[in-house]
Structure formats: structure tokens, C-alpha cells
Amino acid sequence: MSGDGVDAAGEELSRKGERGGLGSRIHARFEAAGRLDVPEREKLFEDSAASIIGKVVLAFSRFELNLTILLETLVTPENGAEIDRLFKRTLGVRIEGVQSVLSSRAELDPSCLAEFADWKLRMDGVRLLRNRFVHGRWGILAHAQQIASVASYRAKAPADNEIRYSLVELEAELGRIEEVCAGFIAWRKRWPI
Template sequence: MTSGELWAHREALEAAAASLLGRMLFEFSRIDVNLGLCLVWVDGGANLESLTPKVDALSFHSKLGELAKHAARKLPAGSKRRAAYDSWIERMHVARIQRNQLVHGRWGIEPRRSKVVNVIGLPTGDGQQVVEYSIDELSSVNEELQSLLRELGRLRTHWPL
């Protein structure tokens, strides 16, 4: 590969990664809003007015914790409904951690191996973590977020809290 081809490949990888990372932010924000709505509409929205500012102030991690509390309180342990909520919350925690790494790291491109590189931690620190992604792997992150959003919608429709 010539240096010009390598440069063009790097630019194409960066553009594709930037698009996928931007899409990830959109997908995650959709989940965040729908999770918040799920929490304020607990008990059929009976406390909508008082819950809205409280839920709005919560971090995403705390919103997941609140959802887990409501599911534990309202759904019988071992039930299909409870298992569905617990599974969704577990998957969402994994996606949340990955999103945090993707958002808080710095990015580079390794065009010779067609990899997008995420480096977490300061260059002056000992605890840097390097994670390489292919474009397909970044795309899979978005597919999982889309799946999680659809599943949350199903949970809210079929088994509202």
C-alpha cells in the first residue's frame, strides 16, 4: 500500500468510526430518555410531577439502580417478568461501561491493520488501557444499543412497573 493509499484508508476509517460513534451517542440518549420515562411512569404515572425532577437528576447508573429496585419490589423473584428486567439491566450495565470507555478515551487510527484505537487514561499515567476495534465491532455496539432500546419498549408495554 502506498503512503497515499494508507492515508486515504486512515481517513476513511476515521470517517466511518466517527459516524458510528456519533450514532452510538444518539442510540444511548434514546435509551436514557426512555429509561427516564419508564421510571417517572412507575405506578401509572401517579407521581409523575414529583418523580420527573428526581429522575432527571440521576446518572444513568443510578437510573438502572432505580429500575432494579422497582422490578425487585413489584415483580416476583423467579418470574419471567422479573428475569426479563434483570437481564435487560445487566446487558445495559455492560453497554453503559462500554459507552463510558468509548466516550472518555482518546482515539487514533491504525490503518495498516484497519483498526480504530481507543486509549483510556492519561499518557503520563501507568494505567492506560488500549482497546482496538474494527468498524464491524463498533457497528455491533450500535446494534446492541438498538436491541436494548427495542427490548425496553417491550418491557414497558408488556410488563409496566
């Protein structure tokens, strides 16, 4: 990838004013302490990557808030303890729990359940990305115009794995994630519970 993405990011920062993104502010602190000298192009690249990663985290955060609201609406005297346990579980288990609770509700239209099941399959495809984006470690490989995501696993699991993204690839992942999260909101609007 050429430096076009970095140049565009720099122009965007210029239009917004002099204040750079989080990456620039972090670099400024290190530079003030005399510990880091990062070229401006690398700062702009990092700011662009940080913005995309931040948008991914916010998209998942909005989704999880809406999932929590749905869980709250599904509470009945009969399933209250089960739903309370779901709040403490992983995202995948919470989604499966919602599907289970929905399936137990005889009054729901079968189309509602089928749409949720279809959406869940799409979410399963991006849910692991959520873990990588939220819990993984990130590095900037400015010389290669790439962002490296390293996922850590428990000691007995396979070694860390790394995925490298260009800014365009990172944007594509963001688009995919936003589409799936928006699908949940659209489902909720079609099927108010």
C-alpha cells in the first residue's frame, strides 16, 4: 500500500485542526520525556489505525449494550436466575442464551427466531474479531504500512498468532463488523420484544 492513506489521514487532521489523535498525543508525551522520536508520517499512520480500531471497539460496545437491554427485557420470574448468570458469561454464551430464551417463547413468530438464527451465524463470524480487537495487542509496522494484531492464548495453547492489516483491510473489517451489529438493531426493530 502506498502512503496515500497516511497522506489522507494527515489532510483530515489538518482540516480538523492542529490537534492530532491519541497516537500523536502519546508520542508527544514520550518525545517530551526524550524517549521516542517518531517521524510525522508514522504518527499519522498510527492515528489512522487507532481511529479505526477505536471505531471497532465502539461498534461492539454499542452492540453489547443493546444485547444487555434485550436480556433485561427477556427476564421473567421463571428465567431470572438463568439470565442473571448470562450477564457474567462470555459474549458467545450470552448470544446463545438469548437464542435459547427466545426459542422457549411460544408466542414468538417463527420468522423472528429464524432471522435471529441467521444473524447469529453472521455474528459468530465476527465475534472472534471482537476478541482480537478488544483483548489483543496491537503494533504499528509503519515501514510496511501495516498494523499487526497479536492474539495471546493460555500457556498450553498454540503460540501467539499475528494478523497484519493495511488501513484498507482494517476499514473493511470495521465495515463488516458494523454491518453485523446493525443487523442486530434491525432485527430488534422488526421484532420488538
